[in-house]
Amino acid sequence: MIALLILLGLAAIVILWYFATYNKFIRLRQQVENAWAQIDVQLKRRHDLIPNLVETVKGYAAHERETLTAVTEARAKATSAKTPEESIEAEGELTRALRQLLLVVENYPNLKADQHFLELMEELRNTENLIAFARQAYNDNVMIFNTAIKRIPDAIVASQMKLKEYPFWKIEEEEDREAPQVKF
Amino acid sequence: MKTTFWEIQRKKKRAITLLFIIFFPFFTLSLFGLLEILRLTSFGFLIRGASPLELLLLSALASILVYIIGIAGARRERILRYLEILKAQKPDKDDLKHKQVENVVNEMSVAATVSPPEVYIIPVLAKNAFSAFNIIAITEGAVSSLERDELQGVIAHEMAHYLNGDSYYKGILSTFVMTLSFFSSASFYLAAGSSSRSKKKGIGGGFWLVFIYLMFVEFLSRLINSLISREIEERADAMAVQFTRNPLSFASALWKVSRDRTRGISAFNNPAMASLFIVNPTIKGIDEISGFLGNIFSTHPPVKKRIKTMLELAGVGEKELIEKVKVSSPKREWWVEKDETWLGPFSMEELLEKTWIGEGVKIKGKTGIVTLKELLSRFKPTEGNCPRCNGPLFYTYYENVPILRCGRCGGIIVREDRVLRIIAREEDNLSAEEIKYTKKIVEEKKEKLFSYGTTPRAVDPTEPLRCPFCGKPMQRRFFNFITYTPVDYCPKCRLYFFDSGEIEMITAGLKRVNILYT
Numbered sequence: 001m002i003a004l005l006i007l008l009g010l011a012a013i014v015i016l017w018y019f020a021t022y023n024k025f026i027r028l029r030q031q032v033e034n035a036w037a038q039i040d041v042q043l044k045r046r047h048d049l050i051p052n053l054v055e056t057v058k059g060y061a062a063h064e065r066e067t068l069t070a071v072t073e074a075r076a077k078a079t080s081a082k083t084p085e086e087s088i089e090a091e092g093e094l095t096r097a098l099r100q101l102l103l104v105v106e107n108y109p110n111l112k113a114d115q116h117f118l119e120l121m122e123e124l125r126n127t128e129n130l131i132a133f134a135r136q137a138y139n140d141n142v143m144i145f146n147t148a149i150k151r152i153p154d155a156i157v158a159s160q161m162k163l164k165e166y167p168f169w170k171i172e173e174e175e176d177r178e179a180p181q182v183k184f
Numbered sequence: 185m186k187t188t189f190w191e192i193q194r195k196k197k198r199a200i201t202l203l204f205i206i207f208f209p210f211f212t213l214s215l216f217g218l219l220e221i222l223r224l225t226s227f228g229f230l231i232r233g234a235s236p237l238e239l240l241l242l243s244a245l246a247s248i249l250v251y252i253i254g255i256a257g258a259r260r261e262r263i264l265r266y267l268e269i270l271k272a273q274k275p276d277k278d279d280l281k282h283k284q285v286e287n288v289v290n291e292m293s294v295a296a297t298v299s300p301p302e303v304y305i306i307p308v309l310a311k312n313a314f315s316a317f318n319i320i321a322i323t324e325g326a327v328s329s330l331e332r333d334e335l336q337g338v339i340a341h342e343m344a345h346y347l348n349g350d351s352y353y354k355g356i357l358s359t360f361v362m363t364l365s366f367f368s369s370a371s372f373y374l375a376a377g378s379s380s381r382s383k384k385k386g387i388g389g390g391f392w393l394v395f396i397y398l399m400f401v402e403f404l405s406r407l408i409n410s411l412i413s414r415e416i417e418e419r420a421d422a423m424a425v426q427f428t429r430n431p432l433s434f435a436s437a438l439w440k441v442s443r444d445r446t447r448g449i450s451a452f453n454n455p456a457m458a459s460l461f462i463v464n465p466t467i468k469g470i471d472e473i474s475g476f477l478g479n480i481f482s483t484h485p486p487v488k489k490r491i492k493t494m495l496e497l498a499g500v501g502e503k504e505l506i507e508k509v510k511v512s513s514p515k516r517e518w519w520v521e522k523d524e525t526w527l528g529p530f531s532m533e534e535l536l537e538k539t540w541i542g543e544g545v546k547i548k549g550k551t552g553i554v555t556l557k558e559l560l561s562r563f564k565p566t567e568g569n570c571p572r573c574n575g576p577l578f579y580t581y582y583e584n585v586p587i588l589r590c591g592r593c594g595g596i597i598v599r600e601d602r603v604l605r606i607i608a609r610e611e612d613n614l615s616a617e618e619i620k621y622t623k624k625i626v627e628e629k630k631e632k633l634f635s636y637g638t639t640p641r642a643v644d645p646t647e648p649l650r651c652p653f654c655g656k657p658m659q660r661r662f663f664n665f666i667t668y669t670p671v672d673y674c675p676k677c678r679l680y681f682f683d684s685g686e687i688e689m690i691t692a693g694l695k696r697v698n699i700l701y702t
Contacts, residue, residue: 134295
């Protein structure tokens with residue numbers, strides 16, 4: 001009788017553990033997918049912002065045509081990209097073009113005194129940060145997920161659910177991130 | 185191996201869970217002890233028939249009840265009411281700096297993969313921030329003095345509290361502590377009352393025993409409470425680094441915020457709220473003591489220790505921190521010709537204040553010489569005229585706050601709710617002579633005030649101004665009683681008019697009270 005009770009108790013614990021772990025994995029997977037979706041949202045936001053920025057800069061620095069065309073072209077390429085590989089490449093190009101534009105703008109104090117331009121710059125900075133943070137969040141969540149599904153005994157549930165590791169988002173350029181010259 | 189922020193988070197999480205688990209039986213046992221001691225007093229008859237086991241069960245039930253009260257008491261509405269008292273508002277869309285705060289909150293919520301919380305800005309000069317539930321509040325002083333990356337750190341710390349649901353932890357803990365503290369003060373009154381009557385009635389000093397016991401238990405519970413509080417803060421710090429990956433900026437933000445002696449103002453002096461803030465709003469010497477006493481009573485870890493942890497994470501020393509917090513001066517890149525010499529450099533805002541700049545004056549920027557007309561073409565003229573001199577009003581910005589400035593006399597019109605922002609953001613870089621001058625003016629005004637009467641009209645006897653928008657006469661009042669600066673205010677449109685230089689004087693007065701009055 002007592003042995004039976006103990007057995008039942010153990011079974012209950014195992015079932016509870018199974019449910020808890022199952023739910024945990026669902027939550028973690030949801031977080032990874034959310035973070036992935038965020039990257040797309042933020043990239044789209046950047047595309048919408050660029051025409052406005054180019055117009056403003058044109059008003060003050062019309063003879064920087066080369067830099068401005070580079071930005072417009074990179075944007076066109078990025079919006080029309082079909083495969084993920086194309087998209088990643090085009091976005092990288094756009095980032096470089098924008099960075100070049102920001103360097104050029106440094107030479108125009110008139111532009112920097114323009115409140116409208118300052119607002120646009122803040123928007124652009126915000127967007128760039130959002131993209132960077134979205135990638136960082138994606139990578140962090142992937143790391144947490146990948147570690148969680150390999151941990152014993154939770155790995156049993158993970159293999160039952162046929163969970164696979166997610167790939168990390170590789171950041172090709174070192175300067176892609178703004179602030180951290182920091183080692184962890 | 186070097187410690188990482190992941191590792192700190194893991195450690196803190198373990199400590200918090202452990203302490204929390206200890207706290208519940210501790211509370212139950214202390215209630216049980218209380219009941220046992222009550223047997224010795226005149227209240228003993230209430231529980232005479234109960235066995236120890238029954239008493240223990242009763243204590244456990246009472247603990248659960250307190251726990252539920254704690255959760256029920258931690259409500260969003262209370263925080264909203266508190267914010268209302270502080271006159272906190274949502275960020276102003278027309279204000280670039282406020283826009284930045286909103287953007288930073290969005291960035292941090294993406295970094296933390298949560299939906300963005302509500303943001304409120306508290307219009308006070310003190311530098312502090314707090315979060316509760318899905319609300320983040322930050323003071324105007326903090327917004328003004330922190331750079332973008334530092335703001336990220338502060339917001340990320342608050343975001344971590346929001347993500348962890350720390351306001352629930354803190355609500356439950358403080359309910360436990362408050363219950364014990366209520367019992368101990370009740371027992372004190374009972375003891376004091378009964379001992380004065382004891383001679384007549386002969387009820388012994390049993391309540392004194394209860395009181396001493398409860399004092400001891402309350403002390404222990406406060407100890408555990410502040411231990412948990414500090415672990416919670418340190419975990420939020422580590423999570424802030426996870427979100428921003430920029431420990432150095434967070435260190436400099438902490439440094440800036442904690443150096444401010446006005447971080448506590450009267451409305452913040454609410455002990456139940458204190459533990460929610462990023463740095464303790466009530467300044468006590470005990471907060472910065474890292475020894476035994478500090479460990480027992482402070483709800484926040486010493487800022488020194490928090491900064492040290494951040495520097496370790498960043499892998500840099502104090503030298504880099506000092507380099508980082510050096511205040512960057514605003515960009516000045518304009519020169520003006522006066523009496524055949526070039527004056528400057530000035531920022532655009534300073535240039536607009538110089539009322540002697542006329543049509544013929546040469547202005548030089550980085551790209552060459554421009555005229556006043558070109559310079560002014562950048563600003564939209566508006567409908568109204570200056571109430572003081574009837575000159576044209578331009579829509580412009582002062583420290584990123586939208587204002588109207590008169591092109592002729594340099595007076596400015598500011599919306600009432602935005603005035604404080606200018607004062608908070610304006611750097612007080614007055615020279616010794618300027619301070620002396622301000623001091624002299626203040627003295628003169630005070631003298632006038634005491635000899636001719638106490639109305640603002642006595643200080644500034646000119647005709648009352650008319651509001652350029654509604655046409656009604658404006659009120660003349662003192663902006664405050666530090667510099668006795670008479671300003672004009674339209675109660676209908678809620679606008680202030682400042683003569684040229686007045687707001688600077690008010691700022692100097694507010695930020696340098698100690699210098700003006702010594």
